[in-house]
Amino acid sequence: DQYTSEIQAFTAAKAEELEAFRIKFLGTKGIIKDLFEQFKTVSTEEKRSFGKVLNQFKQLAETRYNELKENFDAKPAAQQAGQDLTLPGDGFEVGSRHPLSLVRNEIIDIFKRLGFVVAEGPEIEDDWHNFSALNFPEEHPARDMQDTFFIRKGEGGDDIALRTHTSSVQVRMMENGKPPFRAIMPGRVYRNEAISARAHCFFHQIEGLYVDENVSFSDLKQTLYHFVQELYGEGTQVRFRPSYFPFTEPSAEMDISCTICKGAGCNMCKYSGWVEILGCGMVDPNVLENCGIDSKKYTGFAFGMGMERIANLKYVIRDLRLFSENDVRFLKQFQSEI
Ligand code: PHE
Numbered sequence: 001d002q003y004t005s006e007i008q009a010f011t012a013a014k015a016e017e018l019e020a021f022r023i024k025f026l027g028t029k030g031i032i033k034d035l036f037e038q039f040k041t042v043s044t045e046e047k048r049s050f051g052k053v054l055n056q057f058k059q060l061a062e063t064r065y066n067e068l069k070e071n072f073d074a075k076p077a078a079q080q081a082g083q084d085l086t087l088p089g090d091g092f093e094v095g096s097r098h099p100l101s102l103v104r105n106e107i108i109d110i111f112k113r114l115g116f117v118v119a120e121g122p123e124i125e126d127d128w129h130n131f132s133a134l135n136f137p138e139e140h141p142a143r144d145m146q147d148t149f150f151i152r153k154g155e156g157g158d159d160i161a162l163r164t165h166t167s168s169v170q171v172r173m174m175e176n177g178k179p180p181f182r183a184i185m186p187g188r189v190y191r192n193e194a195i196s197a198r199a200h201c202f203f204h205q206i207e208g209l210y211v212d213e214n215v216s217f218s219d220l221k222q223t224l225y226h227f228v229q230e231l232y233g234e235g236t237q238v239r240f241r242p243s244y245f246p247f248t249e250p251s252a253e254m255d256i257s258c259t260i261c262k263g264a265g266c267n268m269c270k271y272s273g274w275v276e277i278l279g280c281g282m283v284d285p286n287v288l289e290n291c292g293i294d295s296k297k298y299t300g301f302a303f304g305m306g307m308e309r310i311a312n313l314k315y316v317i318r319d320l321r322l323f324s325e326n327d328v329r330f331l332k333q334f335q336s337e338i
Contacts, residue, residue, distance in 0.1 A: 003025075003031060003057065004057065004060065007025065007060055007061050007064050008060070008064070010064060010068075011068070012068055012072070013082045014081065014082035015072060015081065015082075018065075018068055018069065018072060021065065021068075022065055025061040025065075026061055026062065026065060032054075032057065032058050032061060035054055035057070036054065039051065039054060094335065096331055096332060096334045096335040096337070097334060097337065098323075098331065098334070099311045099314075099315055099317070099323070099334050099337075100204055100307050100308065100311055100323060102311075102334060102337050103307050103310050103311045103314065104186050104204070104206065104307055106231065107184070107186070107206050107227075107231065107307075107310070108184065108186065108206075110227055110230045110231060111184045111208065111227070114182075114223065114226070115182050116182050116183055116184050116208065116210075117182065117183045117184075118183065118184055118185070118186065119169050119172075119173050119183040119184070119185050120169060120185065120186070120187060121163075121166070121168055121169035121172045121173075121185070121187070122163070122168075123162060123163055123187070123188060123189075123190070124151060124160060124161075124162060124163070125160070125161060125162070125163040125168045126158075126159070126160055126161075127154075127158065127159040127160075127161070128171075129163075129168040129171045129172060130148075130161060130163050130164060130165070130167075130168045131143055132290075133171040133175075133287065133290040133291060134167055134168075134170075134171060134246060134247040134287055134290075135246040135247050135284050135286045135287050135290070136246045136247075137246075140246075147164075147191050147192035147193055148161050148162070148164050148191070148192060149161060149162040149190050149191075149192050149201075162189075162190035163187075163189055163190065164189055164190065164191055165189050165205060165207070165304060166185040166186070166187045166189060166205045166206070166207045166304065167207055167247060167302070167304065169185035169187065169207070170183075170185065170207060170209045170302060171287075171290070171291055173185075173209065174209075174211065174288070174291035174292070174293055175291045175292060179211045179212055179213075179293060179298050179300075180210075180211060180212035180213075181209055181210065181211040181212075181300070182209070182210050182211075182212075183208070183209055184206055184207065184208045184209075185205075185206065185207045185208070185209070186204065186205070186206045186307070187204065187205060188202055188203070188204050189202065189203060189204070189205050190202045191203075195321065196320075196321075197318065197319040197320060197321065198320060199320065200308075200320045200321065200323075200324070202324075203306050203307070203308050203320070204306065204307040204308060205304055205305065205306055205307065206304070206305055206307055207302065207303065207304040207305075208223075208302065208303045208304070209283070209300060209301075209302045210223070210300055210301050210302075211283065211288070211293065211298050211299070211300030212298065212299075212300070213297060213298060213299075214299065215282075215298075215299045215300050215301055216299070217250070217282055217301070219301060220280060220281075220282070220301035220303070221240065223301075224238065224254055224278070224280065224303060225238055228256050228277075231310070231314075232256060232313070232314070236256050236257055237256065237257035238254055238255065238256050238257075239254070239255050239274065240252040240253070240254050240255075240280075241253050241254075241255065243279060243281075245279060245281055246284070247281075247283065247284050247287045247302070248279075248280070248281025248282055248283060248284055248301075248302055249281060249282060249284045249285075250281055250282060251279065251280070251281035252279070252280055252281055253276050253278070253279050253280075254276070254277060254278050254279075254280060254303075255274040255275060255276050255277065256274070256275060256277055256313075257273060257274060258272075258273055258274065258275055258313075268312070268313060268316065268318075275313060276309075277305055277309060277310060277313070278303050278304060278305035279303065279304050279305075280301065280302065280303035280304070281301065281302065281303075282299060282300070282301050282302075283299070283300040283301065283302050288300065308320055308323055311323070315333075315334075
């Protein structure tokens with residue numbers, strides 16, 4: 001009786017359980033086999049009733065086993081192994097691109113459509129490529145404009161430093177090729193500054209260079225104007241202010257109209273309505289000559305921008321340190337971007 005109810009109640013979640021059931025009741029050393037052994041010793045009077053119960057019992061076990069087995073064989077393997085396919089799946093974390101990568105990719109895309117290629121160079125630079133070729137006079141305070149991390153202070157222009165800008169890549173490109181050049185140079189640069197919300201000892205730049213015959217300042221303006229329309233949206237205004245860089249003449253800084261709050265007070269522009277985004281100018285003929293390019297035949301423009309600044313203005317990020325802290329709460333916010 002006890003076995004009967006056990007058999008009736010039995011269900012198997014896993015194939016192994018069903019097999020265990022088979023062994024227990026129907027196996028060669030199973031309960032039923034055992035009962036048949038006992039049957040031999042039962043007195044003749046009792047044999048009839050005992051035999052009847054025994055046969056019924058055997059049938060019950062077999063039927064239950066076959067039922068369950070059929071049921072089981074019809075199920076997918078995962079379910080046979082006892083997994084419940086109706087349970088919700090485990091969630092998994094999807095990564096996201098770093099905002100600086102997003103911005104870099106977007107800028108590269110825009111300039112690629114204008115025929116610019118991407119060029120890269122070393123982060124550890126010599127004095128020539130970072131300064132001298134770019135028309136920084138020796139011992140000139142302009143070298144201090146960009147607080148440099150020197151790796152080796154050498155004799156007479158023998159210094160090795162972490163590059164302070166990616167303009168060094170422009171020099172390498174011009175030295176190693178022939179005009180026309182049309183390239184942008186993304187990369188990390190280093191400056192010896194105390195880390196705060198507004199400054200860091202490293203950041204990322206994208207510089208651009210276009211050298212060919214008859215390249216003019218109006219080409220520079222139109223190119224950068226187009227770039228800004230693509231990046232910040234149609235109708236973004238630009239203005240150029242005169243500036244100074246040793247390697248460009250004339251030089252300018254470009255501001256864009258603040259597109260974030262449209263003047264309503266996000267304070268990214270300190271309520272002026274304008275934010276500076278890049279430096280630019282016509283490549284100084286001295287720089288062209290330093291790189292072996294005929295400055296009578298060729299002219300060019302160059303520009304350089306900090307990617308962090310571009311990202312700040314796109315995503316309203318107010319603290320530079322966020323870019324390098326790897327705080328997932330910050331990084332997660334860019335999941336929806338491509
Ligand atoms: N190299 C300059 C800087 O780091 C930016 C710049 C590049 C300005 C090209 C003009 C032309 O500040």
